[in-house]
Amino acid sequence: MTGVEEQMEIFKLVGGLLRKKTECYVIGGSAMLFYGFKTATKDVDLVFTNEVERKHFIETLKETGFARKSHKTLKHNADEGCILMERKNDRFDLFLTNIITTKFSHGMVARIREKHEFSNLIVNVVSPEDIIALKCATDRAGDRKDAVDIINSRKINWDVILEEAKWQAANGKKAFVVLLFDFVDDLKDNYKVDIPQDFIKELRKEYKNQLIKILGQEKYDELAETERKKKS
Amino acid sequence: MNYDKMAKNLEGLQTVSSAAKTLGVGRRTAVNYISKLKKYGYVRTSRGKGKIRLYEISGVKFVKKSGTELYDFINKHSPIKVREPYRYVIHDKITAEDAIPRAIETKDFRIILAAMHLFRLVEDWPELNRHANARGVQKAVGALYELARKYMRVRRIDKRTANAFMNAKTMEKFIVPNMRSRDFLDIEKKWEIHIPFNKSDMERY
Numbered sequence: 001m002t003g004v005e006e007q008m009e010i011f012k013l014v015g016g017l018l019r020k021k022t023e024c025y026v027i028g029g030s031a032m033l034f035y036g037f038k039t040a041t042k043d044v045d046l047v048f049t050n051e052v053e054r055k056h057f058i059e060t061l062k063e064t065g066f067a068r069k070s071h072k073t074l075k076h077n078a079d080e081g082c083i084l085m086e087r088k089n090d091r092f093d094l095f096l097t098n099i100i101t102t103k104f105s106h107g108m109v110a111r112i113r114e115k116h117e118f119s120n121l122i123v124n125v126v127s128p129e130d131i132i133a134l135k136c137a138t139d140r141a142g143d144r145k146d147a148v149d150i151i152n153s154r155k156i157n158w159d160v161i162l163e164e165a166k167w168q169a170a171n172g173k174k175a176f177v178v179l180l181f182d183f184v185d186d187l188k189d190n191y192k193v194d195i196p197q198d199f200i201k202e203l204r205k206e207y208k209n210q211l212i213k214i215l216g217q218e219k220y221d222e223l224a225e226t227e228r229k230k231k232s
Numbered sequence: 233m234n235y236d237k238m239a240k241n242l243e244g245l246q247t248v249s250s251a252a253k254t255l256g257v258g259r260r261t262a263v264n265y266i267s268k269l270k271k272y273g274y275v276r277t278s279r280g281k282g283k284i285r286l287y288e289i290s291g292v293k294f295v296k297k298s299g300t301e302l303y304d305f306i307n308k309h310s311p312i313k314v315r316e317p318y319r320y321v322i323h324d325k326i327t328a329e330d331a332i333p334r335a336i337e338t339k340d341f342r343i344i345l346a347a348m349h350l351f352r353l354v355e356d357w358p359e360l361n362r363h364a365n366a367r368g369v370q371k372a373v374g375a376l377y378e379l380a381r382k383y384m385r386v387r388r389i390d391k392r393t394a395n396a397f398m399n400a401k402t403m404e405k406f407i408v409p410n411m412r413s414r415d416f417l418d419i420e421k422k423w424e425i426h427i428p429f430n431k432s433d434m435e436r437y
Contacts, residue, residue, distance in 0.1 A: 008298065012323055036295040114319040116299070153236070154291040155243045 001040040002090050004033045010044070010064070010090065015118030017060045022053045023122040025112070027099065027134055029146065034114055034125045037149050043091040046123075047104050054083070054096055057121075061085045061092060102137045103172035107164055129160040136183035137173065144183070148191045158199035162206070169210055178214070181207040238265060239274040240291040247284060279313070299323035303343075305331055310349035312436055314342055328353035329360040333367045336376070341408050341428055344376070349437065351380040357393040370400035372407045375423035379416060383437040398423070 002010075007030060025048075026034065029041030048054040058068070066085040082100075085092040097104050107130075114125035126134075128150050135143040150156070161180070168176035181203055187193040188200075212220045242251055252262035266287055269275045273293035280286045303316040305326050317340075322330075328350040335347030354360055364373040374397030380386050389397075404425065406412070411428035413420060420426055 004295070008323075015323070034295070036292045112318060114321065117320075117322045117324070119324060153240060155240060 001042060002030070002033075002044055003040045006090065007033055007041075007044060011116070011118045011121060011123060013064055014057070014060050015121030017063055018056065018120035020053075020056060021120050021122065022057055023124065024048050024053070024057065025104065025108070025124045025126055027126050027131065031125050031131050032146060032150070034116075035128065037128075037153065038146070043093050045093045045095065045099075047095045047097070047099060049097060049104070049109075051096055054094055058083060058085065058094065066090075066092065098172075099134060100137055101173045102134055102168060102176070105164065105167055105171070107160075107167060111160065127160070128154050129157055130164065132156065133161050133164045133168075133180070136180045137176070144186060144191065147183070147187060148193055151187070151193050151195075158196055162199060162202055165203070166206065169206075174214060175210070177203070177206045177210040233265075233268075235269055235272055235274070236291075239269055239272075239289055242269070242289045243291045244289065246287045246289055247280075248287075251287065251289075278307075300326045302326065302331060302334055306335065306343065306346050306350070309353060310346040312342070312346040312349070314346045327356075327359070329356055330363050332360065332373060332376075333364045333369050336364075336369045336372045336407060337367050339408055341411065344407065345429065345433060345436075348376060348380050349384065351377055351386045352384055354387065357390050361393045361396050364397070365400070368402060368404070370397045371402050371423055371425045372404070373397060374400075375419055375425050375427055376407070378419050378423070379427060379429065379434070383434045 024046045026044070026046055028043075028045040029038060030044040030046075032038040033041055046057075048057070062068075062085075064087070066087040069084040069086045069091075081096060081098055083094040085094065095104070108126055109124075111127040111130060112124040113127050116123045116125070132147045132150055135147050165177045165180045173179075184195060184200065184203060188195055208220075211223075215223065238255070242254055246254070246266075248259055248262050248266070251266055252259050255262060255265065257265070266275060266289075269289065270277070270287075274290055276288040276290075276294060278286050278288065299321040301316065302320040302322060303314055307313050309328070332347055332350050332354070335343050335350075338344070360373065361370065364370045374394065377386070377389060377397075402425075406426045406428075408428035412426035413428065413430055415431040416427050416429070
């Protein structure tokens with residue numbers, strides 16, 4: 001587990017050792033540390049938009065005692081495009097543009113809320129809305145709990161999440177809206193989170209459109225019919 | 233009283249009046265609530281136009297961070313205040329020599345105007361040149377220095393640095409995209425870069 005202070009210390013250390021300016025985006029639990037939503041995270045998730053900078057960062061991490069780990073050492077299924085670096089209790093997940101199946105969008109870049117400069121390392125913190133959007137692509141209970149914490153302590157701009165979902169559906173993962181719908185549904189039912197009705201209505205509309213696109217009208221009608229029967 | 237809920241309800245930038253309106257209470261009560269929220273770490277205070285108090289209220293307690301914020305540094309030293317578009321924390325020592333090129337890099341009219349005052353604090357001109365060179369804004373720094381000299385007491389630049397600024401190669405023709413000056417054409421011509429300010433902008437200095 002990495003705490004706020006440890007995370008800052010590692011960034012300072014790496015920033016001081018980097019020979020060239022390197023920019024990255026912090027997402028997930030480590031972004032939550034910057035906002036104060038959490039006090040510790042299992043891994044520090046960083047997204048790079050450029051392979052050269054990622055390589056540069058990895059080389060510098062190695063100088064500080066981190067070693068590359070294979071995905072087989074992990075219990076959950078990690079993304080092959082992600083590079084894992086580990087040192088005792090600290091772990092870095094280094095992504096390049098794609099985060100598992102989600103694309104790191106221009107909208108996420110434009111919405112950054114904090115920028116931290118540690119000598120040659122520039123760390124941009126994605127917005128709370130984007131943290132939630134990125135968490136919906138996974139199936140872990142911990143991620144749902146994190147999303148609940150964010151929603152309960154911040155005013156969330158749900159339109160931003162909806163727009164991001166539409167962008168992802170068009171440019172990245174086709175089923176993103178479907179995943180988001182299931183995620184929101186789960187938060188509403190199991191965690192009793194207060195989510196605006198307008199957003200759910202819009203999302204349901206998008207969800208239906210996406211399902212038709214993915215399955216085709218006939219299969220969608222069949223699926224809707226079985227759902228209706230189950231409910232009745 | 234549930235202050236967590238209240239903080240979330242008031243999240244954003246508030247004045248006493250707007251907070252009172254949101255909470256549906258009188259001004260005096262709103263002041264008391266804001267004071268309590270401040271005590272619990274949900275509020276940061278700044279001043280707006282006409283010295284009115286502005287309260288930045290967050291749903292989660294503000295995390296005390298190491299490092300200095302660029303916009304705090306500008307606000308501390310300049311009579312023109314800026315509102316941060318996002319938090320920009322620098323975890324090294326920040327100086328005027330470092331802050332001027334950073335402000336120019338933002339390409340934001342008001343931030344650059346506010347940062348003009350920092351020329352008064354510059355002591356190490358080669359250091360300013362080093363930072364400006366790293367960010368590719370030497371010509372802009374040279375032009376703004378000359379403009380600053382017209383309106384405020386600024387130390388004289390050494391000739392070596394002035395020459396370095398003058399001879400710098402840059403493709404940038406504008407400091408702020410598509411903004412040019414009506415009043416400082418002589419400086420623009422000399423430095424071959426468009427200054428975004430007019431005399432009326434500089435009157436505040």
